[in-house]
Amino acid sequence: xxxxxxxxxxxxxxxxxxxxxxxxxxxxxxxxxxxxxxxxxxxxxxxxxxxxxxxxxxxxxxxxxxxxxxxxxxxxxxxxxxxxxxxxxxxxxxxxxxxxxxxxxxxxxxxxxxxxxxxxxxxxxxxxxxxxxxxxxxxxxxxxxxxxxxxxxxxxxxxxxxxxxxxxxxxxxxxxxxxxxxxxxxxxxxxxxxxxxxxxxxxxxxxxxxxxxxxxxxxxxxxxxxxxxxxxxxxxxxxxxxxxxxxxxxxxxxxxxxxxxxxxxxxxxxxxxxxxxxxxxxxxxxxxxxxxxxxxxxxxxxxxxxxxxxxxxxxxxxxxxxxxxxxxxxxxxxxxxxxxxxxxxxxxxxxxxxxxxxxxxxxxxxxxxxxxxxxxxxxxxxxxxxxxxxxxxxxxxxxxxxxxxxxxxxxxxxxxxxxxxxxxxxxxxxxxxxxxxxxxxxxxxxxxxxxxxxxxxxxxxxxxxxxxxxxxxxxxxxxxxxx
Amino acid sequence: xxxxxxxxxxxxxxxxxxxxxxxxxxxxxxxxxxxxxxxxxxxxxxxxxxxxxxxxxxxxxxxxxxxxxxxxxxxxxxxxxxxxxxxxxxxxxxxxxxxxxxxxxxxxxxxxxxxxxxxxxxxxxxxxxxxxxxxxxxxxxxxxxxxxxxxxxxxxxxxxxxxxxxxxxxxxxxxxxxxxxxxxxxxxxxxxxxxxxxxxxxxxxxxxxxxxxxxxxxxxxxxxxxxxxxxxxxxxxxxxxxxxxxxxxxxxxx
Ligand SMILES: Nc1ncnc2c1ncn2[C@@H]1O[C@H](COP(=O)(O)OP(=O)(O)OP(=O)(O)O)[C@@H](O)[C@H]1O
Ligand SMILES: [Mg+2]
Numbered sequence: 152x153x154x155x156x157x158x159x160x161x162x163x164x165x166x167x168x169x170x171x172x173x174x175x176x177x178x179x180x181x182x183x184x185x186x187x188x189x190x191x192x193x194x195x196x197x198x199x200x201x202x203x204x205x206x207x208x209x210x211x212x213x214x215x216x217x218x219x220x221x222x223x224x225x226x227x228x229x230x231x232x233x234x235x236x237x238x239x240x241x242x243x244x245x246x247x248x249x250x251x252x253x254x255x256x257x258x259x260x261x262x263x264x265x266x267x268x269x270x271x272x273x274x275x276x277x278x279x280x281x282x283x284x285x286x287x288x289x290x291x292x293x294x295x296x297x298x299x300x301x302x303x304x305x306x307x308x309x310x311x312x313x314x315x316x317x318x319x320x321x322x323x324x325x326x327x328x329x330x331x332x333x334x335x336x337x338x339x340x341x342x343x344x345x346x347x348x349x350x351x352x353x354x355x356x357x358x359x360x361x362x363x364x365x366x367x368x369x370x371x372x373x374x375x376x377x378x379x380x381x382x383x384x385x386x387x388x389x390x391x392x393x394x395x396x397x398x399x400x401x402x403x404x405x406x407x408x409x410x411x412x413x414x415x416x417x418x419x420x421x422x423x424x425x426x427x428x429x430x431x432x433x434x435x436x437x438x439x440x441x442x443x444x445x446x447x448x449x450x451x452x453x454x455x456x457x458x459x460x461x462x463x464x465x466x467x468x469x470x471x472x473x474x475x476x477x478x479x480x481x482x483x484x485x486x487x488x489x490x491x492x493x494x495x496x497x498x499x500x501x502x503x504x505x506x507x508x509x510x511x512x513x514x515x516x517x518x519x520x521x522x523x524x525x526x527x528x529x530x531x532x533x534x535x536x537x538x539x540x541x542x543x544x545x546x547x548x549x550x551x552x553x554x555x556x557x558x559x560x561x562x563x564x565x566x567x568x569x570x571x572x573x574x575x576x577x578x579x580x581x582x583x584x585x586x587x588x589x590x591x592x593x594x595x596x597x598x599x600x601x602x603x604x605x606x607x608x609x610x611x612x613x614x615x616x617x618x619x620x621x622x623x624x625x626x627x628x629x630x631x632x633x634x
Numbered sequence: 635x636x637x638x639x640x641x642x643x644x645x646x647x648x649x650x651x652x653x654x655x656x657x658x659x660x661x662x663x664x665x666x667x668x669x670x671x672x673x674x675x676x677x678x679x680x681x682x683x684x685x686x687x688x689x690x691x692x693x694x695x696x697x698x699x700x701x702x703x704x705x706x707x708x709x710x711x712x713x714x715x716x717x718x719x720x721x722x723x724x725x726x727x728x729x730x731x732x733x734x735x736x737x738x739x740x741x742x743x744x745x746x747x748x749x750x751x752x753x754x755x756x757x758x759x760x761x762x763x764x765x766x767x768x769x770x771x772x773x774x775x776x777x778x779x780x781x782x783x784x785x786x787x788x789x790x791x792x793x794x795x796x797x798x799x800x801x802x803x804x805x806x807x808x809x810x811x812x813x814x815x816x817x818x819x820x821x822x823x824x825x826x827x828x829x830x831x832x833x834x835x836x837x838x839x840x841x842x843x844x845x846x847x848x849x850x851x852x853x854x855x856x857x858x859x860x861x862x863x864x865x866x867x868x869x870x871x872x873x874x875x876x877x878x879x880x881x882x883x884x885x886x887x888x
Binding site for chain 2: 580582583585586587588589590591592593594596600601603604605606607608
């Protein structure tokens with residue numbers, strides 16, 4: 152840990168968004184706009200079964216009756232949903248399959264630049280990757296090795312082809328297409344994502360991860376992840392994302408659904424680093440995401456860990472439905488907003504089963520003119536006797552033009568349950584920075600140290616490879632925030 | 635080493651330093667004493683570059699360079715160390731990481747490569763022994779939950795790690811028990827080289843039994859009103875500051 156932190160301090164030299172390059176890759180896309188024909192076109196391109204097309208159309212029809220949610224503490228500019236391309240895929244070379252061994256060298260280069268080599272032998276030991284560019288998955292590594300354990304890890308599109316029954320059984324069971332505006336939109340137009348099934352009694356031998364990259368201009372990304380952990384199984388899943396720097400905003404609306412059976416556990420970690428826009432707030436990704444896990448079995452457990460540094464707008468509430476008795480939900484979050492970024496993020500913990508437990512630790516960090524809100528719901532239903540929740544929401548402010556807000560909602564219908572909520576707001580002290588300065592540490596580095604110290608509890612929850620990356624990100628995101 | 639001449643500084647438009655002049659030569663130990671609120675910590679802070687006080691007049695030269703033009707971190711990297719009267723807590727930042735960053739920043743400034751992990755640990759161990767600080771403390775976050783005395787010891791430990799040319803120790807003795815006082819003072823003496831200097835700010839003669847000053851100054855209401863040898867400290871211990879006040883009043887200086 153020690154050494155890595157050092158490396159981070161040494162590595163970080165500029166505050167520029169490092170992943171803002173655009174790759175020159177020929178793309179195959181459909182024209183801008185959204186209507187039933189567009190949806191049929193997407194479905195056709197993906198050679199989908201009829202039931203899935205129907206699912207999409209139903210979602211689309213429902214979406215048309217809905218309006219953008221306004222309850223979040225966000226200023227959302229008007230989004231013209233007809234001005235977006237809903238499907239863009241890197242062109243296949245000579246009609247070969249995307250997943251054949253010969254990946255387009257340009258694609259390979261792109262992911263290498265992002266630190267995600269697609270050659271298995273070059274890859275970080277112990278991490279399998281599904282790499283998604285714009286609307287399609289371009290490569291999934293270690294599929295075969297995982298298959299030996301009975302683990303299915305593939306792109307969503309492949310899963311639809313190879314395991315249609317599994318997909319059909321679970322799709323939309325945790326996040327129905329009627330759930331909210333963006334969930335409905337995603338259900339209508341989702342393009343690709345990852346699918347994962349861990350069979351009974353299997354402890355997944357490596358970290359599974361999906362890396363999302365937006366590359367094409369004017370394109371929205373609508374991916375879908377479905378993760379099923381059968382009885383007595385365990386998996387740790389990671390998710391990372393980046394996008395080129397552009398003056399226009401781009402829309403990202405994803406859905407993640409997780410189902411966990413008896414005695415199984417899923418650890419889901421995200422490092423979200425979509426392009427945040429420039430210093431004046433121009434450009435950046437609009438990130439509207441619905442993530443929800445169902446602890447269906449007894450003693451099941453879902454743990455969400457997120458480090459949110461990117462996007463110009465983040466609207467995201469990874470949640471747990473604690474249905475099985477003795478099930479556990481956890482939410483650990485660091486959300487950084489700088490310049491004109493806005494984040495409204497938090498979680499929902501719904502206690503349904505008896506003796507269910509949830510823990511929420513949220514750390515917001517704001518700088519510049521940014522607004523950072525925690526919004527969380529803890530609901531304990533009548534039958535959830537003996538349940539417990541502990542929530543801690545801390546906000547850290549850098550400067551006096553930014554804002555931190557906390558919106559905790561607590562609804563308890565059971566007398567034997569205990570819900571605790573703690574909240575703090577602090578400023579990075581001038582005296583802390585001066586103390587570091589006096590030891591020869593520059594103000595930028597001092598902020599990096601202090602912020603990483605503040606977020607340490609969360610960073611420690613991340614798998615090692617991600618923790619290092621996340622620490623770097625925190626520091627880079629905040630550079631230039633104190634003059 | 636350090637030449638301060640006619641230094642004046644104000645906090646919130648209130649004059650705190652009212653023309654301080656002082657010269658510390660290489661190898662010397664100076665003590666600054668003076669009643670509460672006389673400006674001792676303010677003087678130390680101004681030298682270290684804290685921008686809380688506004689400098690209205692005067693100059694400060696450190697090893698031939700204009701100190702007031704440098705950022706606090708530049709001053710530190712050139713070998714200026716301040717032992718804080720009230721050390722600051724930095725939750726979540728390990729002492730190890732903090733010190734490693736500080737030491738390597740200083741090395742970078744001098745054009746040296748960063749220390750390897752094993753070299754760093756070796757130096758940590760040596761310095762821990764030198765100042766008698768427990769690993770239990772250096773394994774924790776910077777000053778977080780340290781007792782008053784532990785914080786002071788930790789300042790001396792950091793001084794040992796950074797090997798400054800000039801160390802200003804602001805009431806490092808207060809809050810230390812008798813044994814700790816002896817250990818810390820011994821540490822300071824061991825760290826002192828023929829060409830490094832120390833300024834100790836203290837209220838008690840006791841410390842000066844261990845760290846023997848070449849010169850003792852009395853800072854009173856923002857001015858140095860007395861400068862003498864180590865016997866001055868004994869006189870103050872004996873008589874307090876009242877006689878100084880009377881002398882100043884009769885001389886019409888105030
Ligand atoms: N941040 C501040 N705001 C307002 N006044 C201040 C501030 N810091 C110091 N002062 C004032 O400046 C004067 C000198 O304070 P300073 O801390 O330098 O005294 P000192 O000699 O170190 O005292 P002590 O022996 O109690 O440590 C005091 O009157 C103090 O109240
Ligand atoms: Mg003082």
